[in-house]
Amino acid sequence: MTWNDDARNHLESRLLQVRRGLGPDDGDPDEVVADCRRHVEAALLGINPVDVAAVDAAFARLGPVGGATPVPAPVTDPGTGEAPRGFLWWFLVVVLPALALGMGLLLDMVELIPSPLHALLIAMVPATGVLDALRPGGRLRPLRALRGMALGTSVYYAIALAPTFPIAVIGILAIGLGLLMLAPVGSAVVLLNTTLRDRSAPGIRPWTVLWAGFAVMVLAGFDARGVYTMAQLDEARDPAARPAVAARLAVWGDPGMVEDILEPSGRWRSGPVIRTGWSGTWGMGESDGPSQEVAAEVLFRMTGRIRQGSGRSVWWDELRGRQTVGPAIHGLRAQESRIDGSLDGDAGLAYLEWSWVFANDGSQAQEARCELVLPPEGAVSRLTLWVDGVPREAAVGSRAQTIAAYQQVAVREQRDPALVTTLGGDRVLLQVFPVPAKGTLRVRLGITAPMPLAPDRARARLLLPVVAHHNLESLAERQPVWLAAKGGVGPVGAIPAVDWRGEAPLGSSVLLEAGRSATVAAAWTPDERGAVVQTWRDPEPAPVTVVIEAGAALAPSADVLRRDLARSLPAARIQFIQDEPVTDGTPFRGGHDGSGAVATAVADAGSGGTVVWIHGPQPIGRRGQDLRMALDRAGGRLVEVAVAPGPVVALQATDGAGGTRSLRVAGDQVAAMIATLPGIGPVPVAERRRTAMPPDDAVRTSDHLVRLEALDRIRTLLAGMQPDRATAQALAQHHRLVTPVSGLVVLETRAQEIAQGLTPGDGAVPSIPEPETWALLAVALAALATFAWRQRRRTA
Amino acid sequence: MDDHLTAWTVQVRKGLLEVLVLNALRSAGEAYGYDLVRSLAGHPGGDLGEGTLYPLLSRLRLQGLVATRLVESDAGPARKYYRLTPAGEHTLDAMNDHLDTVLAGWKRLRARRS
Incomplete structure (x- = not known):
């Protein structure tokens, strides 16, 4: 006997009708239905194939069953089952899950509803409840699929949140709250019970179980990556394990989830659900989660990006007054920035003034922090802050004094200070506070810098200062630059102008050239004891080691870099590093802490060598002290070249170590830019000395030359194994320079400055006219x- | 009037059906559903289909008055055989006695009138 599908389904429908028609006096429904089935099957013996008409004929011979009269059965869903759809059904399958979903979305419980997929699956529970209760006709398969997924979702959430049930029960008993946490287990029990009671419809259970399994697999699959990520982050509590963890997570981790630990306000990117329940994040044990510090390092190592963010809303900025830039703050921005400068090409000397207006669209006063890269060997020699519209010059003091004074005024008294300190190499940190809510704050930096000469000595070059890292939500890509130079000035390749007005990017250095007379062999300026003279000597060939970080930041420019370096520095030794040295050909990916490998390269290069370290962001710098020791012992030079925004933390440990220079340039400009530096390219080396009388042929220049000569002496005093910090500090304060041992700080009043032991500003550094x-x-x-x-x- | 008679007939039939089936089962000793339907077919008020019989037998089984057994068949579905249990025998005796008494009283009342 063979049955066609319609006949089999028709039989089941008729039997379901039989079941529904039985009354309380009609015995055991299961038994009666089974008897009817046997009767019909016996009646159909010899009929082949069995079709719907034959089934109807068999039922006709059976006659009315119980008290009911069978009617032609519509094609209804046997899967709707026979379980009652009473109060419990409506409450546990419809009302409670709908409330749980609504509350979850309303309260932004991204740990439990981390994606639209989760929301959709949860929504299927009440939707199934309603549809099932209303028993819409003619929708057999969709409904059994819905019920299956609703059951799977309920079971998954019930398992995920099982550890929280005791808390929920206690909460209900104690304060009447917590019922929503039990929503999944309630709907799971009712849906499971309904499915198990559908014995008269053999097709429903396999399909329901199949779809339930599908929903569980989808949720588990979604969560699996998150669980894996969290497990790896647990392992990353050990700093030594972080490189390996990041490598594993880069393959199958969830960067969005790691970002969520850093920026918890993000929607649709949290979870995983199962972890949330079992780690007890709800109610207890949240401290067990990975710290922001771990997450930040792992994310950096995975992606090569630092946590800059798009601006977070902060009521209290925990980094205020500290020597760390940190992520962007919502509403804080640079409204204006501009560089004005006066260049003396003959003397190879530049003085720049970098004006900033910071604006704050937020409702709380905030601190603006910018890590700036100065022109190589340059220094901040002036700082002016506008307080109530009146410019106030900075006071000078030791580094510790100025930081303490700033923290006293900024963090505790919340008044109007600005601070500039060094961060190693040619990097400085500018901090200003408060940028008032819905207001602005204006500050200006004066920068004194030497201009290395081109090999033909007919041009002097200047790399404009740039922003390496900041906590501003927005910063313009370019800024106006107005420069004046007697011999003319302009970007390389452009026609120079005596009064050049152009634009330059804020994020990567631009090389400018000022015209000069190639015959000028010396420049001088008077000082207290006579004169300071600057002369130039021809460069001596020195070994150069180029250390390239094989990281994601360098990946786009790796090929250009290889080609250009081979062309411009053919004798240089090129080495690739990640946390440790790697071979050429290693894929450029992720972010790394190059401090250890660079320390080794510096030690290997020795006293006469120069190490050029080309890198992306370096927010870790765990072996900064090793780098410091290598620089102090070997006495070599380090040029750090950043091709991406971000801090170089290891440099802070090297602050004051001799001969560390910084560049922040675009990846495809690296080779050209480093070739302009003395000691690397064929660039005349400037030498400054004090003398009683200047040479007759020397050209006179501004007193910024005195500051540059003082900077030379300060660097010499601080270099080596036995630095003379006291003398260096006195010299720096005398010349009002920001150095590793001194800083400039503006406080609100002169009395505050004196109370902090600082030397108030006197406006000794001449200003560029507005x-x-x-x-x-x-x-x-x-x-x-x-x-x-x-x-x-x-x-x- | 016809409606009333129909309803009454149904009630009588419903009341008597149980005792008819039990008596048919006693006389057969052991029978399956179709046997019972056939054996009752000749008796007044005994015309019924399997659709009516199965729920009734199921209820009697639940009440412990009949027992069942399934006998597998090579030709088709298993056959289900029914027989009276001792409790069923006892109850049937009581039912028959009661019905005899009721019918005797009814006959007496009807004779008095005539």
Whole structure:
């Protein structure tokens, strides 16, 4: 006897009708249905194939069953089952899950509803409840699929949240709250019970179980990556394990989840659910989760990116007053920035003023922090803060004094300070507070820098200062630059102008060239004891080791870098590193702590060698002290070249170690830029000395030359194994320079500065006239010239 | 009037069906559903289909008055045989006695009138 599908389904439908028609006096429904089935099957013996008509004929011979009269059965869903759809059904399958979903979304419980997929699956529970109760006709398969997924989702969440049930029960008994936490177990029990009671419809149970399994697999699959990520992060509590953990997570980890630990406000990117329940994140044990420090390092090692963020809302900035930039703060931005400068090409000397207006759109006063890369060998020699519209010059003091004074005023008293300190190499940190809520704050930095000469000595070069790292939500890509130079100035390849006005990127250095007379062999300026003279000597060949971080930040420019370095520094030894040295050909991926490998390279290079370290962000720097020791012992030079924004933490340990230079340039510009540095390219080496009388052929320049000579002496005093910090500090304070042993700080009043043991500012460093002033002067001169010309004509 | 008679007939039939089936079962000793249907077919009020019989037998089984056994068949589905249990025998005796008494009283009442 063979049955076609319709006939089999029809039989089941008719039997279901039989079951539904039985009354309380009609015995055991299961038995009666089984008897009817046997009867029908016996009646159909010899009929082949069995079709719907034959089934109906068999039922006709059976006659009315019990008190009911069978009617032609519609094609209804046998899967809707026979379990009652009473109060418990509506409450546990419809109302409670819907409430749980609503509350979860409303309260942003991303740990439990981490994705739209989770929300959809949870929504299937009440949706199934309603549809099942209303028993819509003609939708057999969709409904059994819905019920299966609803059951799977309920079971999964019940398992995931099982450890929280005791808390929920206690909560219900104690304060009447906690019922929602039991929602999944309630719906799971009811749906499971309903499914098990569908014995008259053999098709429903396998399908329900199949779809339930599907839902569980989907949820588990979604969570599995998160569980794996969390397990790996647990392992990463050991700093030594973090490189390996990051390598594993880079293959199958969830970077979005790690980011969520750092930026918990993110939606749809948290979880995993099972971990949330079993780790007891709800109610207890949250401290067991990975710390932000672990997550930040792992994320960096996975991606090569630092946690800059798109701006977070903070009520209290825990980094305020500290020497760390940190992530962007919501609403904080640079409204304006501009560089004005005066260049002396003949003397190879530049003085720049970098003006900033910080704005805060938030509702709390915030601290703006910017890590700046100065022109190589440059120093901050002036700091001005506008307090109530009035410019206040910075006081100078030891590094510790200025930091303490700033923290006292910024963090505790919340008044108006600004601070500039060094961060190693040519990097400095600018901190200003408060950028008032819905207000602005204006600050200006004065930068004194030498300009290395081109090999033909007919041009002096300047790398403009840039921002390496900041906590601003937005910063313009380019800023106006207005420079004046007697011999003309402009970007490389452009026509120079005496008064050059252009734009330059804020994030990567631009090389400018100022014209000079190639015959000028010396420059001088008077100082207290006579004169400071600067001369140039021809460079001596020195071994160069180029250390390239094989990380994600360098990946886009790796090929160009290899090619350009081979062309511009053919004698250089090129080495690739991650945390340790790696071979050429190692894929450029992730982020690394290169401090140890660079320390080794510096030690190997020895006293005459220069190590060029080309890297991406370096937020770890665990072996900064090793690098410091290598620099102090070997006495070599280190040039760190950042091709991406971010800090170089290891440099802070080397602050003051001799001969460390910094560049922040685009990846494809690296080779060209480093070739402009003395000691690497064929660049004349400047030498500054004090003397009683300047040479006759020397050109006179500004007193910034005195500061550069003082900087030379300070660097010498601080270098080596036995630095003379006291003398260096006195010298730095005397010349009002920001060095590893001194800082500039603006406090609100002179009295505050004196109380902090600082030397108040006296405006000794000459300022570049404001552009508005330039314009006024030009207008005034033009007016005077016109007036004089007319007078002469009248006289004539 | 016809409606009332129909309803009454159904009630009588419903009341008597149980005792008819039990008596048929006693006389057969052991029978399956179709046997019982056939054996009752000739008796007034005994015309019923398996659809009516199965729920009734199921209830009697639940009440412990009949017992069942399944006998596998090569030709088709298993056959289910029914027989009276001792309790069923006892109850059937009581039911028959009661029905005899009721019918005797009814006959007496009807004779008095005529």
